[in-house]
Amino acid sequence: MGGTPLPDGIKLMDEQGRRIDGRLPGELRPLKIEAGVLRRADGSAYLEMGHNKVMAAVYGPRECHPRHMQDPTRALVQCHYNMASFSVDDRKRPGPDRRSQEISKIISEALTHVVFTEYFPRTSIDVYIEVLQANAGTRCAGLTAASVALADAGIPMRDLVASCAAGKVANTMVLDLGKEEDNFGQADIPLGYIPRTEEVVLLQMDGDLTADEFRTGLGMAADACKKIYDVQRDALRRRYVVADDGGSEGVK
Ligand code: UDP
Numbered sequence: 001m002g003g004t005p006l007p008d009g010i011k012l013m014d015e016q017g018r019r020i021d022g023r024l025p026g027e028l029r030p031l032k033i034e035a036g037v038l039r040r041a042d043g044s045a046y047l048e049m050g051h052n053k054v055m056a057a058v059y060g061p062r063e064c065h066p067r068h069m070q071d072p073t074r075a076l077v078q079c080h081y082n083m084a085s086f087s088v089d090d091r092k093r094p095g096p097d098r099r100s101q102e103i104s105k106i107i108s109e110a111l112t113h114v115v116f117t118e119y120f121p122r123t124s125i126d127v128y129i130e131v132l133q134a135n136a137g138t139r140c141a142g143l144t145a146a147s148v149a150l151a152d153a154g155i156p157m158r159d160l161v162a163s164c165a166a167g168k169v170a171n172t173m174v175l176d177l178g179k180e181e182d183n184f185g186q187a188d189i190p191l192g193y194i195p196r197t198e199e200v201v202l203l204q205m206d207g208d209l210t211a212d213e214f215r216t217g218l219g220m221a222a223d224a225c226k227k228i229y230d231v232q233r234d235a236l237r238r239r240y241v242v243a244d245d246g247g248s249e250g251v252k
Contacts, residue, residue: 001206006184013170020181021050025174028164028224029137033145033235035152043153045235047145050178051135056145058153061123075120079108081142083131103139104129110143110163110192110201116156125155136182140164140190143202148232152239158194160232161201162225165190166217168209173216175224189217193225 006012012020019025029050038044041057048054064070081103085094111127127149129142140163147161167177169185177188187209192202209217 001182001185001188010180010184011170012181012184013172017172019169019174019178021178023174025172026220028176028227029178031228031231033148033231035148035235035239041149041153043149043151043155045145045148045152047141047148049137049141049144049176051133052131052138052141053133054138054141054145055130055132056142056149057128057130058125058146058149058155059128060125060153061120061155062126064122064124069124070122072121074117075115075123075125077108077112077115077117077125077127079104079111079127079129079146081107081129081131081139083134083138087131087134103142106202106204107139107143107146107192110161111146111150113199113201114147114157114159114161114194115150116158119156125150134179136177136179137165137190139202140176140192143192144228144232148235151232151236159196160229161192161194162228162232163190163192163202164221164224164228166221166224168207168213168217173213173220175220187213187217189214189221191218191221191225193222195222195226195229198222 032048034046037046038057043058045056061075081100083092085092127146129146131138143163164176165188166175167185167188169181187207189205
């Protein structure tokens with residue numbers, strides 16, 4: 001990020017305005033979501049967005065431990081984001097680091113905005129996000145999957161959160177940056193958004209943008225979140241259609 005020089009021979013955008021993976025600037029990577037994929041979890045979702053592969057599992061509401069963390073007025077939504085050591089080209093050192101702590105915190109905060117936490121005082125709602133394969137945009141992929149997993153767990157929510165990033169690559173505003181674009185691009189703005197109410201629940205920015213570019217990027221990411229929201233709802237709908245039919249492989 002921040003306009004790191006590209007290795008020789010690599011171009012982030014060609015003369016026709018196609019990106020390094022062939023997408024147009026406003027195009028998302030292919031997105032697939034499946035709800036209810038883990039038998040032991042209270043709710044779960046598996047998501048693929050381009051080469052990102054993410055599993056989200058929800059446990060709770062359950063008694064919060066250690067007890068001194070309990071809030072007598074509401075549930076704590078506690079996200080645990082983890083990137084598997086085999087999820088990236090260079091082996092990632094296992095265990096928590098500053099990046100995973102930051103991502104866990106911002107996703108916990110985003111989800112707290114949509115869960116009716118006041119219904120479950122003194123409890124914890126634990127959301128595990130495991131990144132199995134990473135190709136940039138994993139915080140957005142994780143938040144999108146976690147939101148479906150919470151709904152799959154039957155946890156009362158105001159709405160689903162959809163998430164996607166916009167950014168600047170080769171002086172062009174683009175949607176949903178891939179790995180090379182994230183590494184060698186000029187800016188990245190991950191957004192967590194509630195399309196129905198148009199509320200922003202996660203917003204970060206890495207790199208430099210003018211105010212106009214920032215507004216353009218935010219608009220692109222918000223529009224993309226509306227499409228992602230439809231895929232999330234469709235995953236939940238499919239989950240319950242299958243369950244009504246008497247269940248099938250892969251459904252709890
Ligand atoms: N990445 C990596 N090793 C790490 C952390 C990140 O290879 O220890 C890669 C991974 O593909 C990730 C990308 O860099 O998706 C961008 O990471 P960033 O911190 O920007 O978060 P993300 O875009 O995944 O939300």
